[in-house]
Amino acid sequence: MGLLAVALLLCGSVDVVTLLVPELPGPSTVAPTPRLHLRFNPRTMTLSWNCEENSTSTRCLMVPDRNGPIEKTPRKNECSCTFQARPLHGGATFQVQIETSHRWFQERLLYENPGAEGTGAENFSCVIYEADFMNCTWEKGPAAPADIQYFLYIRDTKGRKERECPHYMRASGTHVGCHLDDLSAIPFWNYFLVNGSSRGPAIRFFDSVLSMKDMERHSPPANVTVHCNASDCLVGWRQPRTKQRLSPWDFQYQLDIQRQNVEPYIRNPLIDVAGDGRNQYCFPSPEPRAKHTVRVRAADARALQWSAWSQPVEFGARAPCEKKTT
Structure with missing residues (x-):
């Protein structure tokens, strides 16, 4: 075989070998997902993370146990979200979703209640x-x-x-x-x-x-009084003291006015009175009038959690003394 033929054969072999060798991968075009290192402070209800790159959109999610997700959007250039305080004894899942100019990624954090089941209050x-x-x-x-x-x-x-x-x-x-x-x-x-x-x-x-x-829980109305004339009676009372600031219009009252010495199953219905600052109720009661009692209770008009009843106040004629039997 001549030298030229040998050279051509060798060149052909090199080309074949080159075609069979796979191309080595170049530099990766997909950057690794950064670790946000989520942290949660239960005292301040703040979720925070490491700011590793500029983001175009960020949102935080909190999924309490057995409740729907709560979403927050942090302020620009901030790497934290603060949620409204809520119970955590059932556990919660936190999630941060970040979008940049070239990608989108997220990270989750599970917050659990440590300890054995049934040991808590x-x-x-x-x-x-x-x-x-x-x-x-x-x-x-x-x-x-x-x-x-x-x-x-x-x-x-x-x-x-x-x-x-x-x-x-x-x-x-x-x-x-x-x-x-x-x-x-x-x-x-x-x-x-x-x-x-x-x-x-x-x-x-x-x-x-x-x-x-x-x-x-409200105390009963205080200083319940009854003043009567020939045809009417006026019941007055003092608004209960409260820790929260309530106006007179925030109250609802009920009056229980009952005639004495009647069958126990015969009772007058309760009377509802809306609070208006006057704290009084007038009703017809012409003379001669039998002996009655009145008591009052109060509630927050929005919640209607009734207080206990005030002490009963008597008004009207007293029942005649019963004759002694021998």
Whole structure:
């Protein structure tokens, strides 16, 4: 074989080898998804993340347990979202979705309630009464260990001020309630947290967000009076003191006016009176009139959670003395 033929054969072989070798990949054109490193502060209800690149659109999502998603949009160039305070004892999922000029990505964070199921406080409730006092109560969890101890913390929903219960109520040594006789630091909305400690398993926390409207129970109207003339009677009363600021028009009243010495099943219907600042009710009652009693109760007109009844006030002629039988 001549040299030229050998050279052509070799060249052909090189070309064949070159075609069979796969092309090596060049630099990647898909940048790796950045880690946002989501962080959640339950005290301030703030979700934050690392700002790694400019974004054209960002939104935050919070999905509480058994509730629909809550969406927030952060301000420009901010890498955090603050949600309105809400209970977290059922857990929550947080998500950040970011869009840039060339891509879209997201990251999730699961916030869980640590501890064994059934160890946290249950049946939690708070009541404000007589405008100056509040009681909160709860029950031990069914799986709580014998040495469980619970602690109550109250803070405003923005996480600025927090205090522990000053006076615990106990049952067999375990905290099952809290009494407060100073409500000066209680705002309209409050976040309540009951956590626990034990030498055994971790204890789940319980939390709740309650408004003053949810908690306040009105006292009965005070200073109930009855003034009668020959044809009418006028019932008057004083508006209950309240912790929340309520106008006279925020109240609804009910009057229970009953004649005495009649069959117990014969009762007059209750009388509804809208609050208007006058706090009185006039009704026809000509002389001679039998002995009657009147009592009054109050409610927030928006919630209609009735107070207890006031002490009954008597008016009208007294029943004649019964003859003694021998």
